[in-house]
Amino acid sequence: MSSAAKRKLYLLKLSPEGNASLLGILQHPDGTVLKQLQPPPRGPREQEFYNKVYDSDCCDRILLELREYLPKYFGVWSPPTAPNDTYLKLEDVTRKFNKPCIMDVKIGQKSYDPYASAEKIQQQVSKYPLMEEIGFLVLGMRVYHVSSDSYETQNQHYGRSLTKETVKDGISKFFHSGYCLRKDVVAASIQKVEKILEWFEGQTQLNFYASSLLFVYEGSCQATTMRLSDVTLAEKRRVPKGLLSGGDVLEYNNNIHVINSTENGKIEASVGKGLSKFYALHKKSCSKRHHSQLSLKVENSEQDNVWKSSTCITQEHLNGNVLPQLEKVFYHMPAEPKESAKVEVRMIDFAHVFPSNTKDEGYIYGLKNLITVLQNILDN
Template identity: 75%
Template sequence: MATELPLAAAVPVRAGGDDAVGAPAPGGRTDEDEDGPGDERRCLANGCVPLSHQVAGHMYGKAKIGILQHPDGTVLKQLQPPPRGPRELDFYSKVYAVDCGDSHLLELQKYLPKYFGIWAPPNSPNDLYLKLEDVTHKFNKPCIMDVKIGQKSYDPYASVEKIQQQVSKYPLMEEIGFLVLGMRVYQVNSDSYETQNQHYGRSLTKETIRDGISRFFHNGCSLRKDAVAASIQKVQKILQWFESQDKLHFYASSLLFVYEGSSQQIGRLSDGTLMNKVVVPKGQMPDGEVLEYNNNIHVTCPPENGKMESCVDKNVSKMYGLHKKACSKSGHSQVSQKVENLEKGTLWNSSCVPQEHLNGNILTQLENVFCSTSPELTKNTEVEVRMIDFAHVFPSNTKDEGYIYGLKHLIVVLQNILDD
C-alpha cells in the first residue's frame, strides 16, 4: 500500500493539473520547473496514472514524471529539489495548518486547491509528492487554462543569468503582467479538444493578447461570455485578497481557470434550487451515474472533507533529509544551497525581502478596475479559478504590486472580451 505521510505533529493539516489530452504534448511549462528527484525511476505505484488533462508544466514522458492522478481522485505533484520543493510544501502546510490563526491565510484557502498532505510510493519512499485536490474533478468536459501572473517570472534571489533567461523568454511580461502557459478548450462542434502550449502564449503581444485569451472561451460555435463573466468575478475576489495583505510576495505562480465545456440543461429541484444537468450522449452508467471523461480514473469515493488517514508514522523531517540527499545526487547547486541558507528561519515570520533584492523597478500599477457583470449571466455557469504553483513565495512587508498589476490587467482584458 502506498505510504501516506503525515505532516509533523506540530503542523497538522486541515483539508482544504494541466493537458495533452491523455498523452505527452510537445509543449509544456519549462520556465520554472526543473527535473525533480527520481526522474530516472518510471514507477507509477498504487494505481497512479499520468494526469490526462495537464496543459502546462512538465508532461509525463521519457524524462519527466509530470502530474499524476491517485486512484482516490486527488492529484500528485512531485516535490521539487531544495529549496523550491520544501518552500512549496511549507507554504501549503502553513496555509492549511489546523491551528492557523491568520485570517489572511484562512481566506487564502478559498483560492487554492485543497491540500491533503504528502504522499510517497511504497517502492520509492524518498520521492515525495504534494497530494492536492483535482480542481477539474466535478467537470464533465473541462476547459482549462494556466496563466502565470506577475510582472516578473523570477524570484528575488535569481542570478543575473536566470533573470536574463526568463526575461528573454517573454520580454512583455513586465508590461502585460501575465503569460498564458497553456490551454485546453472543448469544441462542441467536433466533440474534441483544441490545445495550445507555452509557445502560443509567448507569441501574444499587447495588440493580440485579448484575442489570444478569448480563444480559451470559444467553443467552436460561440463565445462563452457567461464563463468570461464568471471568471472576472473569481479573479476579482483573488485581487481583493492581494490588496488586503502585505505579508507575502508570489513569483512564477499561476491561476488555473476551469469551466464546463459541455452543453447544459438548467433545471430546478423541488425546493427551487437551481440544478445543472450535464447532457452526455454516451458513457452513462447503469445506475444513471456519468463517467468523468476528463480524468483517467472514475472516482467513486473522493476524500471526504479533505481528511487523510496516515498509514505510517514517520518523521517528516527525516524524510525531507532523504529527499534532499536524493536531490543532491542529481546536482544541488551552490546557488540553491545559498538561497536555502538565506531562507532558513525567515519564511512566514516578520522578515522580509529587502527592496534592493527585488531586481528592478515595478511599473506604476493600473488604475482601479471597475467591472460590472450581470448576475443572470453567471449564476448557472460552473467556473473555477484557483492559484497554483508556490515554489517561489517569499515573505514581505509590502503589497505584492507585481502580482496585483497582473491581476488588474487580466481583468481589463477579460472585461474587453466581455464587452466586445
C-alpha cells in the first residue's frame, strides 16, 4: 500500500459501547481532510474564524502569527451532487507520519462559552469537575507501540477519570513507545506548547472555549546500529519488525476510506475491517505484559565524535539471549529534540471563539498547567 493510499484521522474516540465515532473528519482525494460544518451557530462561527485568520488581505500581525499554530485552511468544499453539504477543507496534520501517535487535549478552565445556558453549563461542569482547577482535559489518544507493532487507544472517559494525582501518569502513556518513554517527543512538545502560550500572552483579540490542542508524533522509532567491529548485532540476530528501520511498514490500522460521491449525492465513508481489531486493543491495555528490560548506556568516541545514548531493549526481543555484543545496538535519541523528533502541536476546534479585549486567562492557565505536567514527565 502506497503512502498516498493511507487514510488517517485527527482523532478517534470510543463511545461507551465501544463503537467508533469519526467526528465528521473525512479525507479528500487531494490529501486534505474534510470537517463537516456543524449546525448553526457553531458551524458558521468556526467557518468565520478560519476565514478571518486566513483572509488573503489580512495584515494583522496577531492573526498572521496564529496561522503557524493551526492546520492550514483551504476554504469550504461541497460535493457536486450535494451542494448543501458543507465541509471545512483543512490540512491533514498526520499526513507526513508513518505511524502517527495522536492526542487531543481540550484547553481552558471552561468548556462552555459565555452564551451557554445554565443547563449547558451544568452539563459541561458535571462531565469533568476538575476542568476549572486543572485547566485541561484529555479527550483521547492513539499510541503506536513498537514492541507489539500495534496501536492502543484511550477515549474521553479515560481522560475524565484522571485526577490531579494521576494526570501526569495518564498523559505519560501517550509518550511511551512500548519500550521506553519518548523523552525527545516530550521535550519537543513542551517547546511547541510554549510557543502557543507565548502567542496567547501577547494577544487580547480572541477568547477560545472548548478548543483543543492536537498532538501528533512519529511512533515508529528509528533504531540505529553502532558498529564497534565489522559485524553488528543486527547482522547476527534477527531483529523484530519495528525495532530497526528497514523499509516502509504497511499501515494496518487504516480507519477510513477515501470519500466519494454516491448516486444519492451523499458522502460515503466506510470503516475498514482493521478498525474493529484496532479498537479491541484498548481492552487488552489493562493486562500489559511485563517485560524484563535491560537499561544500558553506550559511549563511543570515533573521529572526535562522541555518541551517548540510553536504550531500552526487552530480552524477549533478543530471543532471551543477553549477549556481550549488546552494546553494539545503539538506540539513538538525538540531543536536539526540535531537530530530531517529528512532532506537531496544533490548535483545533473553533466553534466557540469570541472577540475579546482582554487576555484569554482560562486558556493561558490551562497551557501553563499542561506545560508543568509535561515538564514533570520529562524530569522524572
